[in-house]
Amino acid sequence: MLDTPLTGVSVYHAGVGRTGLTPALAKRFRSGRVSLDFAHTAGEPELAEPELIDGAPALQRWLSHVLDGADVRVDADDVAAALRLRTALWQLVHARTQDRDLPRRAVDTVNRFAVAAPPAPRLTLDGHVASGGVSAAEALSALARDAIDLLGGPLGHRIRVCAGPGCQLLFVDASRPGTRRWCSMERCGNLAKVRTHRTGRAGE
Numbered sequence: 631m632l633d634t635p636l637t638g639v640s641v642y643h644a645g646v647g648r649t650g651l652t653p654a655l656a657k658r659f660r661s662g663r664v665s666l667d668f669a670h671t672a673g674e675p676e677l678a679e680p681e682l683i684d685g686a687p688a689l690q691r692w693l694s695h696v697l698d699g700a701d702v703r704v705d706a707d708d709v710a711a712a713l714r715l716r717t718a719l720w721q722l723v724h725a726r727t728q729d730r731d732l733p734r735r736a737v738d739t740v741n742r743f744a745v746a747a748p749p750a751p752r753l754t755l756d757g758h759v760a761s762g763g764v765s766a767a768e769a770l771s772a773l774a775r776d777a778i779d780l781l782g783g784p785l786g787h788r789i790r791v792c793a794g795p796g797c798q799l800l801f802v803d804a805s806r807p808g809t810r811r812w813c814s815m816e817r818c819g820n821l822a823k824v825r826t827h828r829t830g831r832a833g834e
């Protein structure tokens with residue numbers, strides 16, 4: 631079993647939920663899509679951020695975080711599989727954001743992960759939904775299915791890379807005109823406004 635004291639699971643069971651992260655970490659989990667949030671666990675070259683998945687305890691923590699506190703069971707063999715799926719997600723998303731054809735191998739990879747059953751909800755005798763344990767295969771299936779739903783759905787061509795310098799975070803532009811540029815208006819959008827303001831004043 632895992633021996634890391636701070637796994638996501640223990641944190642969430644203490645009622646912290648998806649909060650309790652530093653802003654630098656929290657910004658990576660706000661895309662609104664579990665597949666993109668999971669992609670955001672990557673470091674270089676995909677993101678100019680620290681790699682978050684450096685072993686089974688970290689995979690457990692971040693799968694749990696992305697899947698809203700699910701009690702995910704992970705062992706060492708699951709790490710390579712998870713990273714394979716993550717690489718495929720990045721390849722597919724970047725193909726989309728650059729208007730290229732989807733790479734066949736990445737498509738096959740995501741489809742293969744989606745074959746496994748996703749986490750099943752369980753009804754308890756007293757009429758509540760129980761949060762039972764989730765296997766890594768189930769968790770990765772949920773991510774793959776979300777990616778298929780996103781890429782193949784109406785917002786599949788609205789996946790964007792934030793225009794903030796060095797940001798690289800992904801988001802889904804659900805705005806009516808489809809002109810959203812920033813992962814977050816509060817962060818990258820406001821930084822851009824400040825920069826524009828400074829540039830304007832420098833030119834006076």
Ligand SMILES: [Zn+2]
Pocket residue numbers: 792793794797798799812813814818
């Ligand atoms: Zn951004």
